[in-house]
Amino acid sequence: MFTAAITALSRILVAIAAAGLLAMMFLTAFDVVMRYVFNQPVRGAMEVVEYLMAIVVSFSIAWCAHEKAHVSVDLFMTRFSVKIQATVHIFTSFAAMLFVLFMTWHNIRHVTDVYASKVTSAVLGIPIYPFMAMLSLGLAGFSLILLKHMLDSAWEVFKQ
Amino acid sequence: MSPIFVGYIGIAVMLFLIFARMQIGISMAIVGFIGFAWIVGLQPAIGVLKTVPYSTFASQEMSVIPLFIFMGALAFASGLSEDLYYAARKLTGQLRGGLAIATVLACSFFAAISGSSLATAATMGRVAAPEMKRYNYDPAMAAGSIAAGGSIGILIPPSVILILYGVITEQSIGKLFLAGFIPGILEGLFYIITIMILTSYNPQLGPAGPRTTRMEKLTAVLKTWEVIFLFTLVIGGIYAGIFTPTEAAGIGAFCAFCMMIWRRRMNWQNLKGSLTSTAQTTGMLFIIVFGAMVLGYFFSVSRLPSELASLVGDLPVNRYVILIFILLATLLLGCIMDSMAIVLLTVPVFYPTILELGFEPIWFGILVVRVTEMGLITPPIGLNVYVIQGITGEKMGTVFKGIIPFLIADVFHIAVLIAIPQLTLFLPSLF
Numbered sequence: 001m002f003t004a005a006i007t008a009l010s011r012i013l014v015a016i017a018a019a020g021l022l023a024m025m026f027l028t029a030f031d032v033v034m035r036y037v038f039n040q041p042v043r044g045a046m047e048v049v050e051y052l053m054a055i056v057v058s059f060s061i062a063w064c065a066h067e068k069a070h071v072s073v074d075l076f077m078t079r080f081s082v083k084i085q086a087t088v089h090i091f092t093s094f095a096a097m098l099f100v101l102f103m104t105w106h107n108i109r110h111v112t113d114v115y116a117s118k119v120t121s122a123v124l125g126i127p128i129y130p131f132m133a134m135l136s137l138g139l140a141g142f143s144l145i146l147l148k149h150m151l152d153s154a155w156e157v158f159k160q
Numbered sequence: 161m162s163p164i165f166v167g168y169i170g171i172a173v174m175l176f177l178i179f180a181r182m183q184i185g186i187s188m189a190i191v192g193f194i195g196f197a198w199i200v201g202l203q204p205a206i207g208v209l210k211t212v213p214y215s216t217f218a219s220q221e222m223s224v225i226p227l228f229i230f231m232g233a234l235a236f237a238s239g240l241s242e243d244l245y246y247a248a249r250k251l252t253g254q255l256r257g258g259l260a261i262a263t264v265l266a267c268s269f270f271a272a273i274s275g276s277s278l279a280t281a282a283t284m285g286r287v288a289a290p291e292m293k294r295y296n297y298d299p300a301m302a303a304g305s306i307a308a309g310g311s312i313g314i315l316i317p318p319s320v321i322l323i324l325y326g327v328i329t330e331q332s333i334g335k336l337f338l339a340g341f342i343p344g345i346l347e348g349l350f351y352i353i354t355i356m357i358l359t360s361y362n363p364q365l366g367p368a369g370p371r372t373t374r375m376e377k378l379t380a381v382l383k384t385w386e387v388i389f390l391f392t393l394v395i396g397g398i399y400a401g402i403f404t405p406t407e408a409a410g411i412g413a414f415c416a417f418c419m420m421i422w423r424r425r426m427n428w429q430n431l432k433g434s435l436t437s438t439a440q441t442t443g444m445l446f447i448i449v450f451g452a453m454v455l456g457y458f459f460s461v462s463r464l465p466s467e468l469a470s471l472v473g474d475l476p477v478n479r480y481v482i483l484i485f486i487l488l489a490t491l492l493l494g495c496i497m498d499s500m501a502i503v504l505l506t507v508p509v510f511y512p513t514i515l516e517l518g519f520e521p522i523w524f525g526i527l528v529v530r531v532t533e534m535g536l537i538t539p540p541i542g543l544n545v546y547v548i549q550g551i552t553g554e555k556m557g558t559v560f561k562g563i564i565p566f567l568i569a570d571v572f573h574i575a576v577l578i579a580i581p582q583l584t585l586f587l588p589s590l591f
Binding site: 032093109 | 177178179180181182183184185186189190193206209210211213214217218219220222223226227230402403406407409410411413414417432435436438439440441442443444446447448496497498501
């Protein structure tokens with residue numbers, strides 16, 4: 001149940017990231033063509049790319065965690081028994097999860113500050129806070145996935 | 161406790177976390193955060209956590225990374241890598257060891273549209289390994305040439321690691337790309353010479369394949385025009401001053417996208433695969449970049465890198481001795497870690513030392529990246545080796561056996577790059 005929910009969440013996040021990536025590609029290419037061929041750059045293209053990056057990167061990080069593709073070093077841990085590996089993994093993923101949760105919490109607080117101060121982008125006047133909120137959402141997703149990894153390892157230890 | 165001592169403890173704790181298999185990016189961020197909080201205070205450290213993720217991710221300059229990765233993923237899904245390999249095979253197949261030479265050639269060209277070594281090795285491995293098996297190549301030779309060829313990926317532009325090196329050291333990405341060019345080609349040549357020497361001693365390693373006519377060669381080469389076009393557009397555009405690297409990446413990805421349609425490879429499966437693999441790599445890279453940024457705050461307040469620089473600078477030894485020590489340390493890390501993580505981890509520490517010793521930053525960038533790539537194929541682990549082993553199904557020992565001659569070539573290559581800095585610095589000096 002929890003696993004299925006996490007998988008569904010990761011798929012939604014990566015779908016949004018993928019859409020953002022495509023949009024970023026088309027926008028950058030379109031901007032270049034407009035600038036050099038028609039001498040008419042797209043207004044505010046740069047800020048939109050920045051906003052898109054916020055979404056693409058934050059959601060990609062969660063997806064990457066779901067796919068267990070974040071880089072880690074296997075060399076030493078693989079020398080121990082499966083049980084020890086899983087036990088250590090409970091601790092490392094717990095610490096990682098706590099840290100990411102802490103970061104999520106402070107980013108949410110930061111979003112409320114930015115919301116109150118009504119900061120917008122320079123050219124198009126698009127408010128910045130929704131994109132910061134997306135970052136918090138991506139981080140929250142990341143911490144849930146880390147929680148899942150921790151529970152998986154706990155189950156592994158319990159089974160043995 | 162003095163800040164610099166906190167810095168040393170930080171490094172020790174970080175290595176401990178990394179060896180306990182915590183994700184490298186998160187380990188760097190945790191240690192960076194706690195260390196910064198220890199020296200400067202909790203509130204400023206929380207401030208770093210609030211602002212750094214957004215400013216690192218929501219950056220137009222950094223959009224060059226996902227866009228170049230996407231371009232490579234699309235080129236792979238469009239089957240450009242296969243065309244490259246078949247063209248190279250037509251060119252060199254009739255030579256002894258010709259298929260292995262073709263692998264190195266195709267890798268070099270694929271590197272020109274892809275920014276990652278692992279991707280190049282994996283892509284070429286899938287095409288080249290079955291062919292070499294069919295022509296009775298020695299399995300070790302086959303695996304070695306793919307693994308080594310893959311490591312060319314990083315020097316020939318566009319290169320994700322060189323972009324990151326440029327970002328952290330504030331060097332021009334365009335100049336770094338140019339600087340990698342000749343060393344990258346030279347690396348390919350060294351590998352080809354290695355294959356030729358090996359097969360001339362023992363022709364059984366790589367029997368000659370069937371002859372092809374000049375016409376066949378020409379048609380096969382002309383079929384790869386898309387790669388040449390893409391490379392010329394992207395890299396030519398940057399140097400002609402038409403595009404910034406970001407714009408070039410956007411245009412390049414867009415053209416690769418159009419080529420996929422044009423080559424009738426556009427379907428849901430291929431598009432989805434390219435998008436999700438790009439997201440995966442992007443996520444993997446940016447979490448490490450984020451960790452490196454936070455760690456950077458900690459390192460700068462601990463003054464560890466600058467203290468180290470003045471300490472090392474005062475040592476009564478030749479500066480090249482120190483350089484070689486730094487490169488050896490990098491190589492050791494390269495055996496256990498991803499090259500990008502190493503660059504982001506070690507460059508902030510060693511960079512002030514390099515400047516203090518009066519070395520050229522761009523030259524050092526190429527060297528350090530080159531050495532981490534050597535680490536990718538060095539026993540006992542080497543990430544490329546795992547990839548190749550997964551594709552070819554050979555034993556780990558066989559793959560490593562095949563790699564040894566290429567490692568020797570690597571040592572010569574790096575020695576040449578150190579001895580003749582002009583090889584690296586000549587092209588950037590023209591612009």
